[in-house]
Amino acid sequence: MTYHIITIGCQMNKSDSERIAACLEDMGYRESENRNQADLVVLTTCGVRQSAEDRIYGLVPKIKKENKDVKILLTGCLSERKDVIKRLKEKIDIWLPVNQISNLKQVLIDSGFKNSEIEACDYLKIKPKYTSKFSAFVPIGNGCDNFCAYCVVPYARGREVYRDVEEILNEVESLIKKGYKEIILIAQNVNSYYSEITNYKLQITNKSQILNSKYLRFFDLLKLVNSIPGDFWVRFASSHPKDMSDDLILAILECEKVCKHIHLPAQSGDNGVLKSMNRKYKIEHYLDLIRKIKDNTKSKLPVALTTDIIVGFPGETEEQFGNTIKLFEKVKYDMAYIARYSPRYGTAAEKIKDNVGADEKKRREGELMKVLRKTALKNNQKYSGRTVKVLAEGKNKKGILFGKTETNKTVKFWGDKNFVGKFVSVNITAVEDFSLSGDLQK
Numbered sequence: 001m002t003y004h005i006i007t008i009g010c011q012m013n014k015s016d017s018e019r020i021a022a023c024l025e026d027m028g029y030r031e032s033e034n035r036n037q038a039d040l041v042v043l044t045t046c047g048v049r050q051s052a053e054d055r056i057y058g059l060v061p062k063i064k065k066e067n068k069d070v071k072i073l074l075t076g077c078l079s080e081r082k083d084v085i086k087r088l089k090e091k092i093d094i095w096l097p098v099n100q101i102s103n104l105k106q107v108l109i110d111s112g113f114k115n116s117e118i119e120a121c122d123y124l125k126i127k128p129k130y131t132s133k134f135s136a137f138v139p140i141g142n143g144c145d146n147f148c149a150y151c152v153v154p155y156a157r158g159r160e161v162y163r164d165v166e167e168i169l170n171e172v173e174s175l176i177k178k179g180y181k182e183i184i185l186i187a188q189n190v191n192s193y194y195s196e197i198t199n200y201k202l203q204i205t206n207k208s209q210i211l212n213s214k215y216l217r218f219f220d221l222l223k224l225v226n227s228i229p230g231d232f233w234v235r236f237a238s239s240h241p242k243d244m245s246d247d248l249i250l251a252i253l254e255c256e257k258v259c260k261h262i263h264l265p266a267q268s269g270d271n272g273v274l275k276s277m278n279r280k281y282k283i284e285h286y287l288d289l290i291r292k293i294k295d296n297t298k299s300k301l302p303v304a305l306t307t308d309i310i311v312g313f314p315g316e317t318e319e320q321f322g323n324t325i326k327l328f329e330k331v332k333y334d335m336a337y338i339a340r341y342s343p344r345y346g347t348a349a350e351k352i353k354d355n356v357g358a359d360e361k362k363r364r365e366g367e368l369m370k371v372l373r374k375t376a377l378k379n380n381q382k383y384s385g386r387t388v389k390v391l392a393e394g395k396n397k398k399g400i401l402f403g404k405t406e407t408n409k410t411v412k413f414w415g416d417k418n419f420v421g422k423f424v425s426v427n428i429t430a431v432e433d434f435s436l437s438g439d440l441q442k
């Protein structure tokens, strides 16, 4: 039996897919590169944007048409949506809610799939099948308690649960021993991470001399991961501004293996809109965090700041949108992921009239992009003539290598494909708004 997984959406979905692949292989399935030759196609779906949802509506009939005997398993954000189930019920063979991934084996057996010894396991304990040989997602938690008005995640993934620190450290240590160069700690809100302290943990924390409370928090975890020997980088996503503490800012800035890139989703620059979104912070608090990050940065290059923004949230006036423009001008982001609002099924905002027209949302997105391109270019100009450390990630179709700096800047350079998965030094000779180019240093 063979399987093929299609992942749409965020890093958390990619991590889910890696865990699903591991479970399937444990049951004796083999991966098929071609979805038309697979016995089982797994769709890890995303409901955060309408476009991601629409992709599934196009993909499912196509897969069934091209591969008549295939069974399709749908998981992710859309797996419990009543409207999606109604629309696709004839074509999907197995619906697997995200919080049931740990029961995958039982679900497959109940659906008449290949038998195997059943072992329901804790989702966060499933050993993933890593898709990269040098960069690994390491989930530290799952779920979300925040209920932002526009977001489906708390309904799809349930409430927050966090993984034991010992397990996380063991997973990271074993990845580093295998030669991994980049560890990406992921959860819906990493800043809420905690792990109760047991005697064992007390030993680790004493060794690192970092803690003196009942709980280990995310900044402690960063310090512990940072203390693991080896040449590697640590990234993390995603952060909620209401939970970002001074201790965390200092840990990010002081730990040498923690990348100097902070993704801090603002969603809007206006307090009225933030309130309607149920974001639980004011823009003054957000700007204060940015000030602390900038004031405490000691590295030669500034910490890269990126964000998520929704334009055209119900009721967003021109003046309120103007406050988001002001936010962009003040923060001077390196990158922003700008989404045009679309109502998501079952969320609180779905009940509010979506009264900003599609053309107006597009215009607002364009206005923000103009500011972003200017600030990103200006930030990138600081790299000109400098030699930076880059993790080479691959080769593009033109045969040019590409990779990322610790500030998450894409760098293009000529070199042998054997450099992929390794750290290299690149002298930056040209900059654009969203990328850098340079010469590989021998």
Ligand code: SF4
Pocket (backbone or CB within 6 Å): 144, 145, 146, 147, 148, 151, 152, 153, 154, 188, 189, 240
């Ligand atoms: S913090 Fe808000 S936007 Fe992020 S996952 Fe939770 S509910 Fe969704």
